[in-house]
């Protein structure tokens with residue numbers, strides 16, 4: 001992969017959004033929106049310093065409704081979109097989202113608040129006819145990890161059947177993804193799921209997925225389990241499956257992975273030393289800037305804290321380990337789950353001996369998942385915790401997107417001789 005080319009492309013993307021946004025907004029308005037100094041905008045505009053790539057989507061939101069990505073970009077679709085973690089990453093490398101499917105109305109609300117689209121958000125993907133999905137270069141899907149019940153089923157001839165994967169579709173949304181790949185033949189896809197997908201049902205589930213994508217659909221796939229802790233202070237192991245219609249020189253091992261633990265929670269916790277940025281869109285919801293502290297509502301009640309300690313003690317005596325994860329700024333958190341809203345037990349922030357620990361605020365959860373502070377949280381805390389707990393570590397996805405990007409733009413595959421047949 002040509003790293004310099006990728007970097008230039010990222011900068012070009014964010015710069016083109018900046019220039020386009022400036023046609024519609026003053027420097028002062030942009031500075032206010034991004035919550036930065038107006039001089040920074042000036043330095044970007046005069047190309048003294050480059051704007052960071054993660055601002056691409058925030059800047060894109062400022063463009064007239066339904067604005068297209070710059071020329072040379074590729075088109076992608078965002079399935080099981082959640083709040084757009086995968087989209088965020090692929091926009092950073094110049095992609096344009098042409099279709100979205102997400103059936104949860106609260107996730108749709110967060111998504112719509114953060115991504116302005118010409119296209120409406122489609123609902124239940126199982127009800128969508130693939131012919132109604134626009135052509136695209138890349139398919140993105142973090143399909144839900146439902147219990148799979150496809151052990152040992154031979155996939156032979158499945159594609160020849162009238163309704164595609166009819167024998168195996170029951171409750172398995174993966175086959176909706178496969179159905180769409182089969183019909184639309186994108187040049188590439190990126191699928192994301194929990195690490196356990198690989199070992200589920202003694203590896204048979206993953207085997208069916210792998211064979212469906214390679215043998216039945218003819219794609220060249222690469223997969224790797226990556227821990228978010230390389231980029232954010234959170235252990236979050238997820239499997240990524242990148243597939244290409246043509247054989248290409250893609251190699252997950254080329255991902256630059258900083259050592260785990262280089263990011264600790266102090267990077268994402270609200271700062272109480274006066275340096276916490278004031279985000280107008282949060283309006284003091286999570287952090288009290290006058291008192292320089294996290295809002296009291298995030299501190300556990302005595303009842304809940306006592307319950308969690310008793311519960312943990314009970315399990316410790318049974319030899320089951322602790323039930324909660326108490327963290328300090330120098331730590332790396334456990335995986336944020338979609339059930340964090342219940343008691344927050346997997347990540348509790350230590351607040352000294354005289355105060356009960358607290359939950360992370362939704363803004364801290366956003367940061368823990370690699371979302372920039374420009375990301376809007378228009379739903380209740382409960383919904384927000386679920387949405388971030390279901391999402392992806394954006395930084396992991398942007399690095400994967402960067403790695404895939406040279407193979408995504410139309411024309412590249414047609415003009416380059418296949419370098420390596422790299423199916424694993």
Ligand SMILES: C[S@@+](CC[C@H](N)C(=O)[O-])C[C@H]1O[C@@H](n2cnc3c(N)ncnc32)[C@H](O)[C@@H]1O
Nearest residue numbers: 080081082083085102103104124125142391392
């Ligand atoms: C694991 S989450 C993916 C999150 C996403 N990658 C993100 O970054 O936020 C799976 C999402 O699929 C959605 N979903 C589940 N079944 C669906 C269906 N049949 N049609 C459309 N969306 C569905 C869920 O509501 C959930 O938001």
